[in-house]
Amino acid sequence: MVSRRNFIKKSSLGIGFWALPGSAKFLYTDDYISKRPGLEKRKFTSLAVENTIKTIKKSIGDKELAWMFENCFPNTLDTTVKFYQKNNKFYTYVITGDIDAMWLRDSSAQVYPYLSLANEDEKLKNLLKGVINKQVECVLLDPYANAFFDDVSKLSEWKSDSTEMRPGIHERKWEIDSLCYVMRLSYHYWKTTGDSSVFDADWKKAMLLILQTFKEQQRKDSKGIYSFERANGNPLDTQFGKGYGNPTKKIGLIHSMFRPSDDATFYPFLISSNMFAVVSLNETAEIFSEVLKDENSSNQYKILAKEVDEAIQKYAILNHPEAGKIYALEIDGFGNALFMDDANVPNLLSIPYLGYTSKEDEVYKNTRKFSLSKANPWFSEGKFAKGIGRLSHW
Numbered sequence: 296m297v298s299r300r301n302f303i304k305k306s307s308l309g310i311g312f313w314a315l316p317g318s319a320k321f322l323y324t325d326d327y328i329s330k331r332p333g334l335e336k337r338k339f340t341s342l343a344v345e346n347t348i349k350t351i352k353k354s355i356g357d358k359e360l361a362w363m364f365e366n367c368f369p370n371t372l373d374t375t376v377k378f379y380q381k382n383n384k385f386y387t388y389v390i391t392g393d394i395d396a397m398w399l400r401d402s403s404a405q406v407y408p409y410l411s412l413a414n415e416d417e418k419l420k421n422l423l424k425g426v427i428n429k430q431v432e433c434v435l436l437d438p439y440a441n442a443f444f445d446d447v448s449k450l451s452e453w454k455s456d457s458t459e460m461r462p463g464i465h466e467r468k469w470e471i472d473s474l475c476y477v478m479r480l481s482y483h484y485w486k487t488t489g490d491s492s493v494f495d496a497d498w499k500k501a502m503l504l505i506l507q508t509f510k511e512q513q514r515k516d517s518k519g520i521y522s523f524e525r526a527n528g529n530p531l532d533t534q535f536g537k538g539y540g541n542p543t544k545k546i547g548l549i550h551s552m553f554r555p556s557d558d559a560t561f562y563p564f565l566i567s568s569n570m571f572a573v574v575s576l577n578e579t580a581e582i583f584s585e586v587l588k589d590e591n592s593s594n595q596y597k598i599l600a601k602e603v604d605e606a607i608q609k610y611a612i613l614n615h616p617e618a619g620k621i622y623a624l625e626i627d628g629f630g631n632a633l634f635m636d637d638a639n640v641p642n643l644l645s646i647p648y649l650g651y652t653s654k655e656d657e658v659y660k661n662t663r664k665f666s667l668s669k670a671n672p673w674f675s676e677g678k679f680a681k682g683i684g685r686l687s688h689w
Contacts, residue, residue, distance in 0.1 A: 327362035332373050339372040343416035344409065371405040377445060378422050386432070387425030388445040395449075396442045396465035399430055400555060403476035404640075410487045423484055427493045430477045434501040438508040439521045441473045441557070442466040457524040457538060468553040469512070469521050471568035472641050474505045478575040482582060491586045499587065502579055506595060509572060512550045514543070523552055531558040544628030547606040555639040556685045562625035562633055566611045567641040569603050570651040576600035612658055618665035620658055622646070635673055636666040638685040 334340070348365055355361040377388040389402035406426050413420040433443045437459075444451070447463035454460055458467045481498070485491055511519045522538030534552050535541050540563040543550065549572055551565040580596035583589045607622075613632050615621050622643055623632035636643045644666045647654040654660075665671055666683060673684045 327358055329362075330366050331369065337373045338376045339378055339422060341369075341372060341409070341412070341416050341419040341422075343412040343419055344369050344372060347412060368408065372409075372422075375405065376422065378425055384428050385421045385425035386429045387422050388429055389426060391442070394465075396444055396451075397429065397433070398442045399433060399473040400441070400470070400476045402426055402430065403480040407480065407483070410483055413484070413488050420488060420490070423480075424490070424493050427477075427481050427484060427498070430480070431498050431501040434474065434477060434504060435497065436463055437461055437467065438474060438504050439469045440464045440467045441470050441553070442468075453525070455526070457526070458522060466557075468523060468557055469551065470553045470555060470557070471509070471512075471549055471551040471565065472555045472571050474508065475568070475571040475575040475641070478502070478505065478579045479571075482575075482578040485582065485586070491582075494582060494586050499589075502583075503592065505579075506576075506592075506599065509549050509576075509599060513545065513547060514550055515545050519550075521552070534559055541627060542629075546610055546628040547602045548610070548626075548628070549603060554637050555641055556637050558637070558685070560625055562627040562631060564611075564626045564628060566607060566622055566624055566626065567637075567643050567646070567649075569607055569611075570646060571641040571649050573600045573604045573607070574650045576603075615661075615665060615670070617670045618668070619661050621662040621665050622658060634665070634670075636671050636683055637673065638683045642666070642683070644683065 331337070348368060351364055351368075352361045355364065371389070375390045375392075377390075379386055379388075387406075389397050389405055391398045391401040391405075403426070406423060409419060409423065413423055433440070436443065439458075440461075442465040444463050444465055449463075451460065451465045453466050456467060460467055481493065481502075484493065512521070518539050523534050524538040525533040527533075540550065540552055540560065543563050546564075548564040548569050550563040551560055551568050552563065553559055554565060555568070576596045577600045580593040580600070583593035583596065610628060611622050611626055611632075612620055613623050613626075613634075615634055621634075624635050624637065624643055625633040641649055643662050646652050646659055646662070647656075652659050654663075666674070667681075668674060669676070671683065675681060675684050
């Protein structure tokens with residue numbers, strides 16, 4: 296294995312690296328000293344997480360990998376969370392990277408690795424409950440927004456977008472997966488901990504609003520209440536058709552104006568996100584049935600999930616000239632399709648991870664081969680790495 300230092304020296308990055316000041320070269324030290332913030336500067340600490348780090352480090356023979364795990368695994372807790380109580384409920388605001396805003400998708404994914412430790416640490420369990428409560432608050436503010444502020448007085452850099460920007464919203468890109476991630480975290484928190492206390496009146500109201508939003512975005516009778524345009528000159532940051540996207544044939548699928556990468560969809564029926572919706576709707580139906588004893592609402596989720604699933608199977612499995620029968624990433628219902636795969640989850644590669652189908656499913660296996668091949672226009676392969684890229688990063 297080539298060392299990172301030798302890779303940097305031999306690659307085109309090497310010139311820039313060796314021009315860096317000495318203080319910036321700590322990333323490539325051989326000493327593997329922890330780069331975590333000091334204990335007093337960490338946003339949140341969990342005994343279960345700290346014990347897990349010690350246990351896992353001992354089982355990793357490669358010192359560099361052990362060092363990477365030690366720094367990466369607790370990073371969300373160390374640097375991105377704001378945990379507090381309000382109206383006798385826990386709330387956890389989770390920023391994304393260095394942006395002071397909370398994405399519904401990212402906040403779920405950031406804390407998901409800690410779910411398995413929730414029963415070992417009551418403090419960590421409360422933090423996870425806080426994320427769910429904060430997400431519910433966000434959905435109730437606007438189910439079409441993808442990113443939010445904790446401080447409603449803060450002004451977004453996207454305040455001039457042509458859409459309804461309410462106080463507390465950082466960005467209002469409509470992405471199916473944002474709402475799916477909210478349902479996913481709630482469901483798996485419950486299945487892991489057995490704790491149903493988060494399913495209060497606000498949670499139920501938010502879940503029913505999600506169901507309503509998905510139905511609105513089937514657009515069977517009208518274009519609906521949501522549109523989005525951005526005048527920054529980047530075509531991946533705005534939408535066609537005065538903010539409603541390209542035309543579609545109404546076949547039961549849910550329209551998504553943006554992908555999980557935050558790039559605009561070309562054809563509004565984003566298949567991987569519709570698959571995610573099928574799984575999340577069925578999971579939420581289970582909660583309404585088993586916990587809330589609301590069979591009427593549970594059936595509404597199941598009916599929509601069935602309708603979307605049937606449309607996926609009927610319209611989204613198409614013949615690719617090289618890969619055979621595969622799932623298209625995007626379709627319009629008229630027979631037009633986009634054969635590619637995007638980098639962020641949900642994408643076509645992640646279908647088994649989402650729980651939509653088995654990794655042994657023949658159509659999925661063909662789709663996986665396609666995604667990880669040069670037939671996918673956003674697959675890249677070089678001397679040291681290969682994988683799927685993100686469209687807006689090219």
